[in-house]
Amino acid sequence: MTEMKLMQGNEACAAGAIAAGVRFFGGYPITPSTEIAETMAKKLPALGGCFIQMEDEISGMGVVLGASLAGRKVLTATSGPGFSLKQELIGYAACAEIPVVIVDVQRVGPSTGQPTSPSQGDVMQVRWGTHGDHPMIALSPWTVRETFDAAVMAVNYAERFRTPVILLMDEIVGHLRENVQLPNASDITVYPRRRPTKSRAAGYQPYEPEQDMVPNPADFGTGYRIHVTGLIHDYTGFPSGSPVVTEKFIDRLHRKIAIAQDEITHYDEFFMEDAEYAVVSYGGVARTAYEAVRKARAKGLKVGMIRLMTIWPFANKIIEQTAEKVRAILVPELNYGQLKYEVERAAAGRCPVSLLAKYNTLLFTPDEIVDGIENLTGGRI
């Protein structure tokens, strides 16, 4: 381990991305994500990488996709309004299978909203923001240290699955400062850029999937002369209007993530052994929820907690198992209610799922969540 130092969540995000091999950042300044861009502007050139401040959020997304196709590992970072603007090209990355990590440090919306206040209001936009059917991977860290790990993981998943990955932060974690000890570079596993496994002469097709259902389109400038498009395409990479090709393509996009779902779904369980009630939480809110669960335990309430790190694909299995064994689930969220409905869907009637929503710019206090837990239990110990 490296030495202990005080670090901000956004800085840890930048450090993690760099550790995972990111050497290109393009973006546009927006609160509360700007420190990520600032850190990259400073650090990347020293590593031979590039930082470019673009004219808008859309081009901030376009420029990293271009750089990714030219062989760099890439990152962009934004927040609410910027994340909305990036949606079109997030879909492009999903369709053309271009590795890219987009950090969304959530703030209160809709629209310009409350730029410096925390929120979890983008949870569903992350999943469904761009048009059409596509899978999505989103990770939501809850500590500064985990933000580093989540950034490494996000870059690795983007490269491995050749898909956009969202690092879904929030203003709490982004601007939080904690003492952290980062791992040594040698202890960090980095997924390398995928390369073609055969030559053009041997019948290489840039979008032909490998065993893991992910294709290996060649980086530009490596002699393969590939074609990349946001139109639905066959293995050659060229557009096809065929219903068969279209169906197979959409199916493969989903299945390449689905077959690895268990491996990429990360969560923590706390105090769940004898729990009769559960709090399901994620991101910065999970910090408060953890404290609340401890307080409730001290009061004698048999409550545990599931902390989701992977938001998408959704952690169906653990929610199903939890719903099977507890009497009720509480989902505290800094929004009007978003992931609660997903928890409810996974619980599928096995137990009631209650929402504790807050959307007034303030964080939950632990006592508010304790009250929520007590309401859930009806005072029963």
Add this chain to the structure above:
Amino acid sequence: MDTEIFLKSERCKGCGICVAFCPKKVLQLDTLGHCSVVRPDDCIACGQCELRCPDYAIFVDKKVYA
């Protein structure tokens, strides 16, 4: 003039640009609307048709004798 005109008919869309710009009226659109060579002997190999064909469907070479 000894010239040879080659047509890649599968590329021709019958736009008529070659016909219109041929100074010697060598070309015509046929019944199906594709370019055809009707007066090959009048061709002066000016290359206007090849230069202007947006579909790369017509080529003019000066004849080469071995």
Add this chain to the structure above:
Amino acid sequence: MQERTYEKYFRQNRLPHIWCPGCGNGTVMKAIVEAVEKRKLPRDKTVIVSGIGCSSRASGYMDFDTLHTAHGRAIPFATGIKLANPELNVIVITGDGDCTAIGGNHFIHGARRNIDLTVVLFNNAIYGMTGGQASPMTPLHKKATTAPYGSVDRPFDACQLASAAGASYVARSTAFHVQHLTDMIAEGISVEGFSFIEAVVQCPTAYGRKNKMPEPAQMMAWLRDHAVLQKAWDKLPEEKRSDKFPIGVFLKRQFEEYTKAYAEVIASAQGGKK
């Protein structure tokens, strides 16, 4: 028949192209590959990036690494490619709607940065792919499906826009002036920095038919009769300019190219200097 050198730059199995009979896009696409040949760009180190629209289908026919991006976004993608790997030659193919409407911001900022891209705008004065809607380059009073009474929107002069925004090289030609067009593009390729070439093309289907020029050859004759070489244009009195337009090199200047400037940033950050 003697093999034409430009043919090797096309993906033969993708031809014939999708453009309408008489569309000038094919002529410009050929001019681009002829310019590539003229400049002897190594094919495996040359990337073609296009946006969305009729023009932007060109990338699919050209045997290089090719990228058909989203509407208006070709220049940001191209910027990423060039900055990530400056040894690549990057040519952008765009249209009047793609470049000056939805991609207008990217266009001026690409020029401002002076990044080494060669941007060829196929100007057919209309949105062809969607069936003939007015673009920011549709001339005043000309008709389009979304301007059935004639357009009242003042059009952009994309060359002036590029010049004002900071491009290193700005030129215009037409699909009639094939050799001239090739020369304009070839020169743009050789200029280090942001090069912009507007290629005025005939669109008989979506534009011509609405504006009393339904025949492709008729539109080409119009290009021939209304394009005026820059030198002649300068001497042309204002009253005779009316519906004519200048072609040629409008601007060529030197300013530090972006990837070169960034290489200095890297050197500086690595303690090489300053």
